[in-house]
Amino acid sequence: MSDHIFFASAPKHLGSLLAEELTRLGMAGAAETRGGARFSGRIEDGYRACLWSRIANRILLPLAQVSLGGPDEIHDSALEIPWEDHLTPDRTFAIQFDGQLQGVTNPHFAILQVKDAIADRFNQLYGRRPSVDPDYPDLRIHLYGNRDSLSFSLDLSGESLHQRGYRDAGSAAPLKENLAAALLLRAGWPEIAAEGGALLDPMCGSGTLVIEGALIAADIAPGLLRERFGFHGWTQHDEPAWQRLLAEARLRRTAGLKRLGSLRGYDVNPNAIRTSLHHLERAGLAGLAHFERRELADCWPGREDDEGLVIVNPPYGERLGADEDLTQLYARLGSVLKERFVGWRAAVFTSSPELGKSLGLRATKMHSLYNGPIECRLLSFQIEPRYFVSHLPRPLPPEERSPGATMLANRLLKNIKALRKWRQKEGIDCLRIYDADLPEYALAIDLYEGERRWVHVQEYAAPPSVDPKQARRRLREALGLIPEVLEVRGEQVFLKVRRQQKGRAQYERLAETGRFHEVSEYGLRFLVNFEDYLDTGLFLDHRDVRRLIGSLSDGKRFLNLFAYTGTATVHAAKGGAVSTTTVDLSRTYLEWAGRNLELNGIRGPNHQLIQADCLRWIDSMAGQRRFDLIFLDPPSFSTSKRMHGTLDIQRDHVDIIQATMRLLEPGGRLIFSNNLRRFHIDLEGLAPFEVSDISAQTLPRDFARNPRIHNCWVIQHPESQPGRPGRSDDKARHA
Numbered sequence: 001m002s003d004h005i006f007f008a009s010a011p012k013h014l015g016s017l018l019a020e021e022l023t024r025l026g027m028a029g030a031a032e033t034r035g036g037a038r039f040s041g042r043i044e045d046g047y048r049a050c051l052w053s054r055i056a057n058r059i060l061l062p063l064a065q066v067s068l069g070g071p072d073e074i075h076d077s078a079l080e081i082p083w084e085d086h087l088t089p090d091r092t093f094a095i096q097f098d099g100q101l102q103g104v105t106n107p108h109f110a111i112l113q114v115k116d117a118i119a120d121r122f123n124q125l126y127g128r129r130p131s132v133d134p135d136y137p138d139l140r141i142h143l144y145g146n147r148d149s150l151s152f153s154l155d156l157s158g159e160s161l162h163q164r165g166y167r168d169a170g171s172a173a174p175l176k177e178n179l180a181a182a183l184l185l186r187a188g189w190p191e192i193a194a195e196g197g198a199l200l201d202p203m204c205g206s207g208t209l210v211i212e213g214a215l216i217a218a219d220i221a222p223g224l225l226r227e228r229f230g231f232h233g234w235t236q237h238d239e240p241a242w243q244r245l246l247a248e249a250r251l252r253r254t255a256g257l258k259r260l261g262s263l264r265g266y267d268v269n270p271n272a273i274r275t276s277l278h279h280l281e282r283a284g285l286a287g288l289a290h291f292e293r294r295e296l297a298d299c300w301p302g303r304e305d306d307e308g309l310v311i312v313n314p315p316y317g318e319r320l321g322a323d324e325d326l327t328q329l330y331a332r333l334g335s336v337l338k339e340r341f342v343g344w345r346a347a348v349f350t351s352s353p354e355l356g357k358s359l360g361l362r363a364t365k366m367h368s369l370y371n372g373p374i375e376c377r378l379l380s381f382q383i384e385p386r387y388f389v390s391h392l393p394r395p396l397p398p399e400e401r402s403p404g405a406t407m408l409a410n411r412l413l414k415n416i417k418a419l420r421k422w423r424q425k426e427g428i429d430c431l432r433i434y435d436a437d438l439p440e441y442a443l444a445i446d447l448y449e450g451e452r453r454w455v456h457v458q459e460y461a462a463p464p465s466v467d468p469k470q471a472r473r474r475l476r477e478a479l480g481l482i483p484e485v486l487e488v489r490g491e492q493v494f495l496k497v498r499r500q501q502k503g504r505a506q507y508e509r510l511a512e513t514g515r516f517h518e519v520s521e522y523g524l525r526f527l528v529n530f531e532d533y534l535d536t537g538l539f540l541d542h543r544d545v546r547r548l549i550g551s552l553s554d555g556k557r558f559l560n561l562f563a564y565t566g567t568a569t570v571h572a573a574k575g576g577a578v579s580t581t582t583v584d585l586s587r588t589y590l591e592w593a594g595r596n597l598e599l600n601g602i603r604g605p606n607h608q609l610i611q612a613d614c615l616r617w618i619d620s621m622a623g624q625r626r627f628d629l630i631f632l633d634p635p636s637f638s639t640s641k642r643m644h645g646t647l648d649i650q651r652d653h654v655d656i657i658q659a660t661m662r663l664l665e666p667g668g669r670l671i672f673s674n675n676l677r678r679f680h681i682d683l684e685g686l687a688p689f690e691v692s693d694i695s696a697q698t699l700p701r702d703f704a705r706n707p708r709i710h711n712c713w714v715i716q717h718p719e720s721q722p723g724r725p726g727r728s729d730d731k732a733r734h735a
Contacts, residue, residue: 006046007153008056009036012370014182018055021185025052044241046156047231051223051245054181054216057160060142060153068148071103074110078117081152086235089126092133093118094140096155101145110143110150138233158230165225166211166283174205175313175349179371180212181222186367186378187347189309193217196261197308202299202336204265207276207291209311211283214263218256218288221249225283262302263289296329297588299336301344310341310383313349316374327358334359335531337383339513346381353377362387393472395480395490405477408441412485422701429520430528430540431702436460441474446540447486448528450519455486455493456530494530518599522547524570525599527592537565537592541709542633544698545673549631550575552669556628559583559663561614566593568631569607570600579606581627583614615647618659628668632660636676649674654685657715661689670715677708690716 006027010018015032019039022030025048027039036056039045049059063086066077087093095114097107104110115132118141122129140155162178175183184190189199199213215222223229224246231237265276276291290302301307314329330350337346338360350356351371356363356379364387365380381387396405415433423431434445442460447453457478462471475495483490516527521543528536546568549558554576560569563582566589573580580602584590590609597607610617614634634656638647649656657672664670683691692714696707703709 003042004046005038005040005062006049006156007033007036007038007060007062008049008053009058009060010055011057011176011179011182013368014055017182017185018053021053021055022049025049043236043238044245047229047238047242047245050157050161050229050231051221051249053161054185054212054222055178056157057162057178058142058155058157059161061156063152063154065149065151068101068150071101071109071113074101074113074150075117075120077150078114078152079121081121083118083121084125086154087118087122087130087139088235089122089128089130091138091233091235092131092136094132094134094137095143096140097143097145099143099145100147101150102148104145110145114141114143114152140230154230154234156229156231156234158228158232159226161223163226164215164222164283165227166279167206167208168278168282174316175208175371177208177212177222179369180208181216182369183311183313183347183349183378184209184213184216184309186365186369187309187311187380188345189213189311190216192309192345193261196259198262198264198302198306199308200262200264200266200299200301200310201312202266202294202296202310202333203312203314204267204276204291205272205313207265207272207279207289209313210263210265210276210289210291211279211285213309213311214260214283214285214289217263218253218260220253220256224249224253257288260288262306262308264302265289265291266294266296266299267291268293268295296332296336300340307343308345310337310344310346311349312347314355316351326352326355330355330358331360334361335513337361337381338388341383342385344383346383348379348381349376350379351376353379357389360389362389393476393479393495395483396473396476397480401477401480402473404438404440404474405481408438408478409481409485411437412445412482419702427522428543428702430538431700432540433702435703435705437705441478442471443475443478445482446536448517448519448530448536450517452492452517453486453488454517454530455482455488456536457482457493457495459495459497461497496534516595521567522550522571524574526565526567526570526596527599538567539564541675541700541703542568542673542698543700545631545671545710545712546571548694548698549629549671552629553577556668557581557626557665559627559630561618561630561632561660562634563593563631564589564633566590566596566609568633569593570596570602572629572631573597573602573607574600577629579608581608581610581625583610583612583617585611585613587611615656615659618656618663622659622662625663626665626668627663628665630660630664630668630670631673632657632670633673636674636679649676650679653679654682657686657689661715661717664717666717668716671712672715673710673712675710679711681711681713686715688718690718 008018015036019030019032019037022037022039027045028041030037030039046059046061064081068074095111097110101110119129140158142153142155144151162176164177193216199210201209204210267273270293273291273293280286280289348356351374361381363379364382367378369376369378412434419431429449432444432446434443436442442462444458446456448456459475482493513531515531516529519526519528526538528538530536549568550571553572556577558572558577558580560582563569563584566582569580569582582593590611594609634647634649636649660670694714695712698712699707
């Protein structure tokens, strides 16, 4: 027959999960109650709960519950409890109060009344009393007030049970250990682990989810690392029973470690990885889980045949700052899951279910939990195509479209017809066929031809004066008619939202598909990507600039700065450049550039790809290298963390051009371009260079509706300067 009723407290919304756990641990009558769960059993069962519960905060042994007529009765009620059965005058104690009592506005009042009652009782019995030690007491006493009811309990756990012992004292973390364990249990990790499944956290932080996953998978008692519990200072402590429980737990740990599967944690922050490895070692699991610094873009299963659970607690906004950044982060996470983890299960713990929609996955389960005071959701997914959700708005069928949709269709057909002869004559395969011609349909529509036809649609962000619902409806109309007019399937249409970008945001990933398609331009071959970035890798408005570079490159040493995917380098190399140097800060884009070069048979030591901050690289090359033809196409703004300082092209263009001109051979040409629509070049600041505006000459016909889409100049050293040879070919004069 059971001797005691115990109460286990738990974080908010986890009482039912705690009751299930206690039942699995063999506790009789385990049931959810306010603030946690109750169960019955012997003292040994209370110890077992302290050792094995992954969810509980505390295990309490109730002593008494009284109804008070007022706050002045607290002392006398406490005085009647036989504290001498639990404590001696030589030991210390501390008191904690939770809840609320009628007439008590300050919890310290109730704590003080009980402390005085304990002191009075011991003084009456022994003539001396135990001392209070709020930090390291021998015994913790717990008070709980509910209206006029006051409960007295012994805290068998001591420090909160979430403190397993593997994390450094005082270290901050986004998840407490028991909440991390609850997420894993809700996500079905015990069943997955039992089948030999893998666990992966792509944003592991301090490693809590991975380490708690290891403890679950290896059947390791979460309290096994702790040196002390609250019952150790209790006069009725049963040490032989406790030692039996420890021996059993150690045997189970030894057996469980032998069947531990693949556990991996990635994080972009190297300090997080160092912390995770430190915690893993403190948990006694060194070498049994893998932590590694990786970008989300590089997140893959540990082994090709791995399947299991991806679990992640993404940033709530503090680390990234803006909702727009978080939306993109969630979209990239969803893309990684759909592309690389098909067959796995996933769980995402988020403070914003709306952000969860950006994953592009339909959740199979959702649980409400609290991370401290923050209400959150645990979204569970099966990574299977039937649960994939398109980010594209649902296209409107013909019968639901407005007359405006017919006008848009007619304009598309008209534009295509007007460009047909020019396109055929020039051999243009990729072109813009619509650029907000009708103000109601604020879209840019580009057509790409290769082994298939693709349509890249960019929606310009509507001003606040436009009704969002109406703008959404028009977009749906456009997405419905574009495949019909252009004779493509819906999956060959790709939508982006174009808004003013900050820093290098125009280069940031939106997804992680890694899908490239080959297109051609004037007989040259290029790879484009319609899904992973805001731009495709081929700036169509620079088509004529690239052709000009090709025509000027014969026998020249060519330098491409802020090179992006190296398309201008390909034109220069195929135009006869004796050497090319391609410089960009992004490794991703340099690799893309290398693939473009290889695709066109351009290889060898004369064609260098250099990953560097372009501004620093320019300064470092002064007096070291010279080039005959330079293409300088910087972003309008840049605040990249890897870049030295910030870049504002309107503010900084004179300094940048002057520095770049130091790398230009006498008689050479610098082609300077940017896409800042309100840009004004400072001709006075660029004196005495010769500056020729070629923006109009390099504006392709398909972009003629928007002449401010790019700016372009040819800049040369003055011909009259002594020692400077004049221009020597007709192409230069023509340019």
